[in-house]
Amino acid sequence: xxxxxxxxxxxxxxxxxxxxxxxxxxxxxxxxxxxxxxxxxxxxxxxxxxxxxxxxxxxxxxxxxxxxxxxxxxxxxxxxxxxxxxxxxxxxxxxxxxxxxxxxxxxxxxxxxxxxxxxxxxxxxxxxxxxxxxxxxxxxxxxxxxxxxxxxxxxxxxxxxxxxxxxxxxxxxxxxxxxxxxx
Numbered sequence: 001x002x003x004x005x006x007x008x009x010x011x012x013x014x015x016x017x018x019x020x021x022x023x024x025x026x027x028x029x030x031x032x033x034x035x036x037x038x039x040x041x042x043x044x045x046x047x048x049x050x051x052x053x054x055x056x057x058x059x060x061x062x063x064x065x066x067x068x069x070x071x072x073x074x075x076x077x078x079x080x081x082x083x084x085x086x087x088x089x090x091x092x093x094x095x096x097x098x099x100x101x102x103x104x105x106x107x108x109x110x111x112x113x114x115x116x117x118x119x120x121x122x123x124x125x126x127x128x129x130x131x132x133x134x135x136x137x138x139x140x141x142x143x144x145x146x147x148x149x150x151x152x153x154x155x156x157x158x159x160x161x162x163x164x165x166x167x168x169x170x171x172x173x174x175x176x177x178x179x180x181x182x183x
Contacts, residue, residue: 001061003053013038015050018057022070025182031065033058035076051080059101062137066104071182072137074106077173082110082130096142098135106135109145109178121147121174123158134178144179 001018019034035058038050058074065072085098085108096111110117110130120128136142149157152170161172 001057003057005050005053008049010046010049013047013050015054018054018061020061025071028182029065029068029070030182031062031070031072033061033072033074033076035074035078037077037079039079051078055080056101059104062100062106062135063104066137070137071140072106073140073180074135075133075176075178077131078133079131082108082116082133097138100135105138107138107140107142109134109136109142112142112145117145117147119147119157121176122172124172132173132176134176136180139183141181141183142178143181144177146177147174148177149174 001020003012003015005012015038016036021032021034023030023032035054037054038047040047062072062074082098085100086102087098096107096109096114097105098108100106110133117130118128120130121132122129132147134142134145152160153174154160157174159172159174160169162169
């Protein structure tokens with residue numbers, strides 16, 4: 001799913017498409033959405049409009065699948081910290097429920113067990129951010145969640161970012177591990 005926005009003052013930048021995949025899980029559709037939202041390169045405030053458009057697209061697609069009774073899971077690099085999403089009037093950080101597009105309630109495992117998971121998945125300019133996510137419909141339970149460390153990190157658990165000029169390193173993001181079950 002691609003965006004084609006022509007109503008903003010700024011010309012739409014190149015953005016990755018949203019990928020939607022459906023598989024059957026015990027006879028019920030499991031819909032997976034793979035995301036890589038617009039980065040904050042060029043300024044967080046200036047680029048926020050494009051992440052808002054991407055959130056709107058994702059929420060509208062997820063809502064259709066929720067209404068159809070499917071299990072729904074969205075994953076990827078959203079380039080938006082968990083604290084930058086809306087929690088809605090009846091939601092709070094301890095519940096793990098956020099509102100996508102102000103209308104679609106989804107669970108975030110960053111609040112696994114009511115506690116904000118540490119340290120984060122992305123290390124930039126000396127601090128951790130939680131910009132990589134799994135979001136699930138309310139008929140999916142998170143059993144386990146963590147940002148995984150390994151050979152792709154230094155001794156302090158900081159990602160060994162890939163350096164094109166040396167060919168060394170891996171990524172500036174930690175991979176996320178998530179184990180789920182269906183109601």
